[in-house]
Amino acid sequence: MSLTKEELQELVRNKLGNRPLLVVSNREPYIHVFAGSQVRCQVPASGLTVALDPVMRACGGIWIAHGSGNADREVVDEKNRVAVPPQEPSYTLRRIWLSKEEEEGYYLGFSNEALWPLCHIAYTPPTFDEAHWNMYQRVNRKFAEAVLDETEDNEAFVFIQDYHLALLSRMIKEKNPRLVTAQFWHIPWPNPEAFRICPWGREILHGLLGNDLLGFHIRYHCDNFLDTVRLLLEARVDRERSQVTYGGKTTLVRPYPISVDFHRIAQEAARPEVEKEMEQIQQRWDTGDKFVGIGIDRLDYTKGIPHRLKALDKFLTKYPEYLGRIVFFQLGEPSRVHIKRYKELNAEIEDLVEEINWKYESDEWKPVILLREHLPPSTLMAFNRLADFCIVSSLHDGMNLVAKEFVSSRIDEDGVLILSHFTGAARELNEAVLINPYATDEFAEAIKTAIEMPPEQRQARMRKLRQVVAQNNIYRWAGDIISQLADLKS
Ligand code: F6P
Numbered sequence: 001m002s003l004t005k006e007e008l009q010e011l012v013r014n015k016l017g018n019r020p021l022l023v024v025s026n027r028e029p030y031i032h033v034f035a036g037s038q039v040r041c042q043v044p045a046s047g048l049t050v051a052l053d054p055v056m057r058a059c060g061g062i063w064i065a066h067g068s069g070n071a072d073r074e075v076v077d078e079k080n081r082v083a084v085p086p087q088e089p090s091y092t093l094r095r096i097w098l099s100k101e102e103e104e105g106y107y108l109g110f111s112n113e114a115l116w117p118l119c120h121i122a123y124t125p126p127t128f129d130e131a132h133w134n135m136y137q138r139v140n141r142k143f144a145e146a147v148l149d150e151t152e153d154n155e156a157f158v159f160i161q162d163y164h165l166a167l168l169s170r171m172i173k174e175k176n177p178r179l180v181t182a183q184f185w186h187i188p189w190p191n192p193e194a195f196r197i198c199p200w201g202r203e204i205l206h207g208l209l210g211n212d213l214l215g216f217h218i219r220y221h222c223d224n225f226l227d228t229v230r231l232l233l234e235a236r237v238d239r240e241r242s243q244v245t246y247g248g249k250t251t252l253v254r255p256y257p258i259s260v261d262f263h264r265i266a267q268e269a270a271r272p273e274v275e276k277e278m279e280q281i282q283q284r285w286d287t288g289d290k291f292v293g294i295g296i297d298r299l300d301y302t303k304g305i306p307h308r309l310k311a312l313d314k315f316l317t318k319y320p321e322y323l324g325r326i327v328f329f330q331l332g333e334p335s336r337v338h339i340k341r342y343k344e345l346n347a348e349i350e351d352l353v354e355e356i357n358w359k360y361e362s363d364e365w366k367p368v369i370l371l372r373e374h375l376p377p378s379t380l381m382a383f384n385r386l387a388d389f390c391i392v393s394s395l396h397d398g399m400n401l402v403a404k405e406f407v408s409s410r411i412d413e414d415g416v417l418i419l420s421h422f423t424g425a426a427r428e429l430n431e432a433v434l435i436n437p438y439a440t441d442e443f444a445e446a447i448k449t450a451i452e453m454p455p456e457q458r459q460a461r462m463r464k465l466r467q468v469v470a471q472n473n474i475y476r477w478a479g480d481i482i483s484q485l486a487d488l489k490s
Contacts, residue, residue, distance in 0.1 A: 021062075067095030168181075265381075413463050416432075432461075
């Protein structure tokens, strides 16, 4: 059953009463940056923050996160707090400051060079470094201190996000046992054989089992987690109830497929500013009479961007009748750029784009436009609305909210989503054209299918996709987790 923003607000009032809600994540939902001498507020490229911001707008509360913007310190009070969103403040963002050394060890090092590749099947091996692990523990403690400072000895619900903070629940509960915690793991959980190579795997599991509730996007990841616990810890694993009892404490393990704020995205997509931007894009890139394809990603090796460029190349070779008639926009913000693998990926994408353009371009036409910069939500929405097809070709992805944002913004009930089988989203969005990003020939055929799909079929499929996202929206996701957590403790 779908849930509205107002229904979530009521559910939170009923279930949580006057116990406060705290969200804790590494990435912050709003980043302040200098633009010359001005301070500008940006929304980061993060599925996690896109999903949780509407929940916090609806429920209020405190969100604790790393202050990563170069102007973040300019706008906070003496407790490092700032009211957000800037246009209509409805919750409090409390920022945590990390030194370069902490960021390197905890964020780039252990989180993104060890846990990220460990959990994604993308054939990039993880690197385990003891100094990074030590820093990961230190920074988790830093987050714990901020939570304890906010909650003192009181009861509160703490909703922890992702793989950066695997040790947090246990750290805070040791100091304040009245806290109730849920943690959502936004990325896949690997099978036990893959996970056991982590030298601190037991410590990670021990940390996560400090939670009352642990959520993953899909049942398959829950089962992988349960099997991993069974392999590595002395714990009672109950597959049927989907729970683990460890050291006398029980943690429920449940699937909650995350989503987006369907109605808000649809409303914003209809704004005149977005329509104006659509016209500007058409004029600037001369796309009026051409098929437009888009890919919008944080530039990450799990997203299969080189794979999609290779499929596009294959498509243009096989079907030369489309030369001059299609433009593909690859949009995306560079990410984690201090990690070698991400630098290599950026270079690879640049080379591929150059190569494809060189091979096929004419004086008036280039098949691929690469825009590697931070683009505001209204521009991304304009691209979503303009596109004849959107490609999400992740090699492995917990959910992938770009796919759900594309569907939500298609108020014209048109456009085709080409979606990798290896995303959590593919389990719900089965009216998309599903692809294996590694199978280049099939992928090229899928692009042809998308472009040539008869309008009635395109529209019927998009209507079904929109029903799914409208139904399983972000308020329902949050409502399910909060209800489960509150019921556990009532
Ligand atoms: O959803 C996975 C995730 O790593 C989030 O935790 C994060 O906010 C997002 O992807 C973007 O990555 P990053 O915060 O490292 O830029």
